[in-house]
Amino acid sequence: MTTLTAPPTTPFTFPSPRDSPAFFPPTPPSTTTPLLTTTATTTTTTKRKHSSISTAPQPPNYKTLINTSPKITPFEKKVYHLLLTIPPGSFTTYALMSTHLKSSPRAVGNALRKNPFAPGVPCHRVLATGNSLGGFKGKISRKSPDGVGGVDTLIEKKELLRKEGVKFDDKGRALGTPFRGFK
Numbered sequence: 001m002t003t004l005t006a007p008p009t010t011p012f013t014f015p016s017p018r019d020s021p022a023f024f025p026p027t028p029p030s031t032t033t034p035l036l037t038t039t040a041t042t043t044t045t046t047k048r049k050h051s052s053i054s055t056a057p058q059p060p061n062y063k064t065l066i067n068t069s070p071k072i073t074p075f076e077k078k079v080y081h082l083l084l085t086i087p088p089g090s091f092t093t094y095a096l097m098s099t100h101l102k103s104s105p106r107a108v109g110n111a112l113r114k115n116p117f118a119p120g121v122p123c124h125r126v127l128a129t130g131n132s133l134g135g136f137k138g139k140i141s142r143k144s145p146d147g148v149g150g151v152d153t154l155i156e157k158k159e160l161l162r163k164e165g166v167k168f169d170d171k172g173r174a175l176g177t178p179f180r181g182f183k
Contacts, residue, residue: 062121069116075103079111082182086125089165090179095129100182105129113138124160131174133157 066072066080078101086092094105094112101108112123113135128134136157158168167175 076111080121083121091125092179124157
């Protein structure tokens with residue numbers, strides 16, 4: 001019986017810098033790649049287009065972002081997870097959320113004011129009791145420092161809700177019943 005042994009290995013070094021792969025410039029990418037197909041009797045070369053990878057942005061996984069964010073308190077995490085259960089085209093109130101969380105409407109509002117994931121984590125779907133808009137982005141309604149025109153955050157909140165299908169009366173209150181199906 002014979003025992004086979006492998007020859008001792010030594011690290012490979014290039015004889016000169018010109019022989020090093022780093023010396024040769026990279027070849028520009030081509031739009032097609034040669035594909036070799038070998039059969040018993042013939043070898044054929046065909047061209048194949050590179051498969052295109054979709055570059056469309058994927059929506060973030062907000063549940064994971066909420067759970068892994070080090071700057072969010074445990075209470076804020078509960079509030080943000082609860083927001084994710086409100087379907088588009090629906091709304092709820094600070095009071096209903098606070099009842100579900102066994103907290104206060106003000107605490108819910110403070111957590112929503114700090115929401116770093118808006119509008120993906122939809123704090124705009126939370127209204128005041130009576131279906132009025134309440135606040136948005138930590139503001140009730142504000143004008144620019146010069147008092148002319150300005151940025152009205154409530155108009156922005158209302159537009160986000162309208163785009164989702166929420167309807168409003170002539171006094172700016174949302175029509176319909178607030179969402180209560182929290183999980």
